[in-house]
Amino acid sequence: MCLAVPARIVELADDRAVVDAMGNRWKCRTTLTPEVKLGDIVLIHAGFAITTIDEEEAHKTWELIAEFDEFQKEQEKGSPID
Amino acid sequence: MLNRIVTAQKQMDAACEKVGAQINIMEVCGTHTVSIFRNGIRPTLPKRLKLLSGPGCPVCVTDQGFIDVMLELAQRDDCIIATYGDMIRVPGKAGSLETNHLSNIKVVLSSDDALKLAEKHPDKTVVFIAVGFETTTPATAVTRKANAPTQPAATWK
Numbered sequence: 001m002c003l004a005v006p007a008r009i010v011e012l013a014d015d016r017a018v019v020d021a022m023g024n025r026w027k028c029r030t031t032l033t034p035e036v037k038l039g040d041i042v043l044i045h046a047g048f049a050i051t052t053i054d055e056e057e058a059h060k061t062w063e064l065i066a067e068f069d070e071f072q073k074e075q076e077k078g079s080p081i082d
Numbered sequence: 083m084l085n086r087i088v089t090a091q092k093q094m095d096a097a098c099e100k101v102g103a104q105i106n107i108m109e110v111c112g113t114h115t116v117s118i119f120r121n122g123i124r125p126t127l128p129k130r131l132k133l134l135s136g137p138g139c140p141v142c143v144t145d146q147g148f149i150d151v152m153l154e155l156a157q158r159d160d161c162i163i164a165t166y167g168d169m170i171r172v173p174g175k176a177g178s179l180e181t182n183h184l185s186n187i188k189v190v191l192s193s194d195d196a197l198k199l200a201e202k203h204p205d206k207t208v209v210f211i212a213v214g215f216e217t218t219t220p221a222t223a224v225t226r227k228a229n230a231p232t233q234p235a236a237t238w239k
Contacts, residue, residue: 002111002139002168004217029194031224046166046214047192048221 004045005065006058012038019044022062091126098130108134112142113171140213141168148213149174155209156184162203163187164196165211166218193225 007019007028015031019042030036033049041058042049098105109115115135118124124133153176155161163179167189170179179187186206190196196210212222 002141002215026191028192029221029224032220046218046221047194048224050217050220 004043004050006041006053006061007044008041008058009036009038009049012036017049019049022065087126091128094131095128098128101130103130105131106134107131108136110136112138116142116173140215141166142172144169144172144213146174149178150176152179152209152211153177153182153184156182156187160206161186162199162206162208163211164190164199164208166190166214169211169213193222197225197229 005021007021007026009017009030010020010025011018012030015029015034017028017030017036018025019028021044028044028047028049030042030049033042033051036042036049036052040052041055043051043053109118112135115138118133127133149172152163152165153174156163156179163184163186165179165187170187170189172178173181176182188199190199190210193210193212196208200206200208210222212218214222
């Protein structure tokens with residue numbers, strides 16, 4: 001699985017966390033990053049937090065993902081080649 | 083179709099002209115390389131636009147034979163195949179996990195989800211295709227380790 005998504009830890013109990021990215025929330029594990037705290041931004045890969053990242057870096061990625069979304073919408077309107 | 087190719091070529095030429103320098107685009111995935119080759123895209127590109135094959139990952143360079151074995155297992159009534167989403171489009175000799183439209187191929191987002199699937203279907207053998215990177219392997223190991231007591235000792239050693 002080639003993708004990792006930055007997400008903020010909004011709930012944390014042992015190594016079970018609920019994370020939030022752009023309003024989407026899901027469960028993940030923090031077994032591999034025991035140092036994380038509530039409110040930290042982590043990189044989620046295959047259901048596990050694999051590292052913490054800073055606020056600025058996370059926002060850059062979220063903005064990029066939002067751009068993909070815009071691109072997708074444009075594509076659905078029709079290709080310029082047609 | 084031909085018209086569209088010519089139009090696309092004109093647009094690419096214009097775009098390259100605008101940039102005014104050599105453009106190198108890296109294919110970040112082996113499946114891009116394969117698609118570009120199969121569809122004969124490379125010869126249609128402007129001279130200034132060069133495609134470079136980038137780093138293949140463990141997923142897109144998975145052997146066709148491996149996919150074929152998974153497809154064979156997926157035909158069995160007593161098996162469920164659990165896989166990360168990226169694996170389903172990698173082609174074997176008889177198509178991919180996606181193109182075969184088999185109902186017992188399930189996409190999971192984590193190794194834990196594969197385990198949950200197994201708990202939900204105690205009468206089936208769930209085969210988790212754990213192909214991935216060095217970043218995916220620890221996750222698989224965590225799931226495996228956490229559930230070690232229920233595994234037969236012989237396979238765990």
